[in-house]
Amino acid sequence: MEKLKGAVLLGQSGGPTSVINASAAGVFLAALDSEYVTDVFGAVHGVKGILNEEFYDMRKEDRAELERLKNTPSSSIGSVRYKLADPAKDDTDYKRLLEVFKKYNIRYFFYNGGNDSMDTANKINEFFKNSGYDCRIMGVPKTIDNDLNGTDHSPGFASAAKYIATTFMELFHDATVYDTKQVTIVEVMGRNAGWLTAAAALAQAKGQGPDLIFLPEQPFDLEFFNKRVEEVVNAKGKAIVAISEGVQTKDGKYIPELFKDLHTDSFGHAQLGGTAQVLAEEIGGKLNVKVRAIEFSLMQRSAAHLASKVDVEEAFNAGKLAVEAAINGESGKMVGFKRISSKPYVMEYVLLPLSLAANHERKVPLEWILPNNEGLTQDFVDYALPLIQGDCKAELEDGLPRFAKLKKVRVAKR
Amino acid sequence: MEKLKGAVLLGQSGGPTSVINASAAGVFLAALDSEYVTDVFGAVHGVKGILNEEFYDMRKEDRAELERLKNTPSSSIGSVRYKLADPAKDDTDYKRLLEVFKKYNIRYFFYNGGNDSMDTANKINEFFKNSGYDCRIMGVPKTIDNDLNGTDHSPGFASAAKYIATTFMELFHDATVYDTKQVTIVEVMGRNAGWLTAAAALAQAKGQGPDLIFLPEQPFDLEFFNKRVEEVVNAKGKAIVAISEGVQTKDGKYIPELFKDLHTDSFGHAQLGGTAQVLAEEIGGKLNVKVRAIEFSLMQRSAAHLASKVDVEEAFNAGKLAVEAAINGESGKMVGFKRISSKPYVMEYVLLPLSLAANHERKVPLEWILPNNEGLTQDFVDYALPLIQGDCKAELEDGLPRFAKLKKVRVAKR
Structure with missing residues (x-):
């Protein structure tokens, strides 16, 4: 030509x-x-x-x-x-x-x-x-x-994934420092696909990650969430949870939406945020333990x-x-x-x-997601790990x- | 001996x-x-x-x-x-x-x-x-x-300060990316002393920091806060604010306390957090601009x-x-x-x-704080910069x- x-x-x-x-x-x-x-x-x-x-x-x-x-x-x-x-x-x-x-x-x-x-x-x-x-x-x-x-992956994902995996490892050390019961809920970006939240599994693979991972690929059930967190706290004294801002109930409701009105941006996407905060308040009241909500916010995409x-x-x-x-x-x-x-x-x-x-939208394959929100399979780790090197x-x-x-x-x- | x-x-x-x-x-x-x-x-x-x-x-x-x-x-x-x-x-x-x-x-x-x-x-x-x-x-x-x-300084401060200065520089780039008006309020740890929040001035010294810095060393006035943020948004289209979780009104009230009950820990210290969130909601409603509240949370002390x-x-x-x-x-x-x-x-x-x-408690010297919450003097920069090398x-x-x-x-x- x-x-x-x-x-x-x-x-x-x-x-x-x-x-x-x-x-x-x-x-x-x-x-x-x-x-x-x-x-x-x-x-x-x-x-x-x-x-x-x-x-x-x-x-x-x-x-x-x-x-x-x-x-x-x-x-x-x-x-x-x-x-x-x-x-x-x-x-x-x-x-x-x-x-x-x-x-x-x-x-x-x-x-x-x-x-x-x-x-x-x-x-x-x-x-x-x-x-x-x-x-x-x-x-x-x-x-x-x-x-x-x-495409197998997109530029920007790997650096954010590296931030998320590294930061979860660091938070793991911080969030387990006291001998008191504690729940730490960390909110990760991702509107409909859970790739970024799944990156927390790279920290899990090092034995220094969250206990539970909630992706938007699976419908969110508040009762099951509460049950799982309680089980982990009872067993380990601490629970660290990674949750995508984009998780929805089976009726298509975002978590903050369960509690307040939701606005949309000019593409018609819901403006999210506050998922961790809302869940921390919910679980804190239920279990009477110390809770902390953390949002990786803009840091995860600009670090x-x-x-x-x-x-x-x-x-x-x-x-x-x-x-x-x-x-x-x-x-x-x-x-x-x-x-x-x-x-x-x-x-x-x-x-x-x-x-x-x-x-x-390309989503996390359902067969890569472990049952009971325990994390991701080795397939995911093998997929993501080469990208963060x-x-x-x-x-x-x-x-x-x-x-x-x-x-x-x-x-x-x- | x-x-x-x-x-x-x-x-x-x-x-x-x-x-x-x-x-x-x-x-x-x-x-x-x-x-x-x-x-x-x-x-x-x-x-x-x-x-x-x-x-x-x-x-x-x-x-x-x-x-x-x-x-x-x-x-x-x-x-x-x-x-x-x-x-x-x-x-x-x-x-x-x-x-x-x-x-x-x-x-x-x-x-x-x-x-x-x-x-x-x-x-x-x-x-x-x-x-x-x-x-x-x-x-x-x-x-x-x-x-x-x-002591001139304490171990732990410098690494947290380096995190804060670096992250403010990165957020500066992220928070100024759209041509729409936007207010970003970032909450930094520090119960009574503003050293950590002051570290945002190191990013300012690079021309990539917050526009306004609020330390607990000075009484907080909500009306003045709103006025200053509005001035900056009108002048620049964006306002990035660094605020300590420990700021108090002249009556000794923490910001979240203005809105809800406050709990204390076993040392009698107030359990803080939510300062940025509360202020973001306040200013968002007043100025009708996009607002974002960010908390550096545990990351600032574990990065x-x-x-x-x-x-x-x-x-x-x-x-x-x-x-x-x-x-x-x-x-x-x-x-x-x-x-x-x-x-x-x-x-x-x-x-x-x-x-x-x-x-x-050793606090930030008042003579190092610039008027109108514009930041810190060169004395502070000269003090803090050698520590983050x-x-x-x-x-x-x-x-x-x-x-x-x-x-x-x-x-x-x-």
């Missing part, structure tokens, strides 16, 4: 991770190195920035700072939660995107995000194709939730100081490969990971149709991480 | 830290190396274990595992919150302690803890002295709160993977020096730190009377920390 000359544009979307900027570094550095790329733009807050013609000129950045993006958490050019309409019903945004892409001669577009973002990239790709505008559109996977379909080396490298390579594939003529694809083996860990980068990843973090300056400092020079509006 | 032959006993007390086990390693290894030490005991859950004649035989442990205690968080032999009575009023516990010490020929006793623990050690020291029982009793400082009197090298080494040395000083005849003292200079960081180990440290963590095994594994062999009751 002929090589297309034009500008590269990257957008970051959805919740940030420890390594989304590593993918950005992969895209930017590969784009800067290509003879076919005339400009390198970063969208200010994803698709919203594109609609508003708001771009950073990445050619103005120091290369050393772009390299530092590999170890800088969160979305350095700004993220967004904005869902495009179905173009069959309302194509206003798509027409506007086409206009902007033409005006800036954007011929390569990379969207770095999760299911919703892959859906967005897919719709734009279809619309542009139907409009006859030659633009290569590629998805770069990103989600701590690890629920992207078609770049504890990033997995495997994750950082794969995230970077995913961005780089997306650019290389696009220049070689690919479009409408997402970079995915195909596992060849776990011991030793061998993985192949593959290209998947965006439509495969878009809006399909190695340390890779920002160099220290004054004992603190030296994150990337971008100049963020805006592109003049045309 | 004559050298005393007998058993060494260590007790760990109060809330654990990332480096309390490093002090234990210092005590155990120095004791094992001394020709004057006949036995090395670890009290099972501090003073409570002593009263019950429950000891671990530390001579049965592998030396390599005792070395690994340096990087293992929490209190490996178990902690306790137990306050001895005033011996003038009730000397039952003291008599029992004396009996146990005599029975096991314990001639060296090290108590590793904060203000309350130094008070306990001091009372035991006085009682034994008055009873004519020759026993060297030394305090080894430990508190993330950094409020021990007479050994982010320990400061300076802290680990000082904690270890404090334990080691306590043993050496006791063998050389010292008693009734606490190992303290005297700062000679900050740039470069030069520190001298000193011995302080236990009575000096006991029950006096260097990384020092457990080696990785399967990508996860390899913490010490103790055999915990019990000493037969005599």
Whole structure:
């Protein structure tokens, strides 16, 4: 296929991770190195920035700072939660995107995000194709939730999993320090898929993890929860519980929803949180023991100081490969990971149709979940352990991480 | 002074830290190396274990595992919150302690803890002295709160401060990622002294910290809090707030207390928590912006993977020096730190009377606090920055920390 000359544009979307900027570094550095790329733009807050013609000129950045993006958490050019309409019903945004892409001669577009973002990239790709505008559109996977379909795993998951496993081990030591009865309930992110909460099983495998693990893959029963916690406290004096923020009763109710009204975000997702708190109050009253509710909150997705080396490298390579594939003529694809083996860990980068990843959620296989919420099988441990290997973090300056400092020079509006 | 032959006993007390086990390693290894030490005991859950004649035989442990205690968080032999009575009023516990010490020929006793623990050690020291029982009793400082009197700082503080500064930097990147208005309120531990919350100023010094810092050293005013947060949100679109769990109104009310009943622990201290949550709900309703409450919870005191090298080494040395000083005849003292200079960081180990440290709380100097809750002065940064230098963590095994594994062999009751 002929090589297309034009500008590269990257957008970051959805919740940030420890390594989304590593993918950005992969895209930017590969784009800067290509003879076919005339400009390198970063969208200010994803698709919203594109609609508003708001771009950073990445050619103005120091290369050393772009390299530092590999170890800088969160979305350095700004993220967004904005869902495009179905173009069959309302194509206003798509027409506007086409206009902007033409005006800036954007011929390569990379969207770095999760299911919703892959859906967005897919719709734009279809619309542009139907409009006859030659633009290569590629998805770069990103989600701590690890629920992207078609790929063995997604960048961001492994670093969050490493944070969760390490922190559970540390909490295990802290939460067992007194000789009094105690229940510690730890809430982990994950809307519909329990991959992140399951990562607590890596701490269990070291004998320093939670006693009970509750995933959203299984319906939650408050009575059974209370019973199991009581059994563990009676047997061991302590109970440490890992629970996903996304667990639901068989009637589809989230835990905080059992107690108060629930709000939804612009994608129609429920705004969660408070699951551990609510359950701690419930169980504390029932068992008359000391309880503590802990939320890993934003730390689990931004603790770049504890990033997995495997994750950082794969995230970077995913961005780089997306650019290389696009220049070689690919479009409408997402970079995915195909596992060849776990011991030793061998993985192949593959290209998947965006439509495969878009809006399909990949969940923890039910056969990997042990009965009675005791944890996960060895299959899960074998799956997750290779992903969290190695340390890779920002160099220290004054004992603190030296994150990337971008100049963020805006592109003049045309 | 004559050298005393007998058993060494260590007790760990109060809330654990990332480096309390490093002090234990210092005590155990120095004791094992001394020709004057006949036995090395670890009290099972501090003073409570002593009263019950429950000891671990530390001579049965592998030396390599005792070395690994340096990087293992929490209190490996178990902690306790137990306050001895005033011996003038009730000397039952003291008599029992004396009996146990005599029975096991314990001639060296090290108590590793904060203000309350130094008070306990001091009372035991006085009682034994008055009873004519020759026993060297030394305090080894430990508190993330950094409020021990007479010493420049205390082991545990620096590692927690490093966690707090690093995490605020990471949260800064995460909490500013969307172009929507947002308030993030982060609650930090610290009952009466604001040292830990002040550590957020180290992130501020890097331009990646909170906008507002609220310490317990200053009375909290809800109206002023709301006003300041609103000002910051209006000016910057985001507000990140660091607040100590211990802030009180001028009437002495804790924040959650303004909304619900408050329980107290066995020392008569208020059980805190929920400060960020309550304020987030308050400000969210007032400003109609997205709010998020974050608690660093147990992570701030157990994140050994982010320990400061300076802290680990000082904690270890404090334990080691306590043993050496006791063998050389010292008693009734606490190992303290005297700062000679900050740039470069030069520190001298000193011995302080236990009575000096006991029950006096050292607070953040008011002249180090900037007006309008904007943060801390450069004096604070110069004070705290040298303490968080260097990384020092457990080696990785399967990508996860390899913490010490103790055999915990019990000493037969005599």
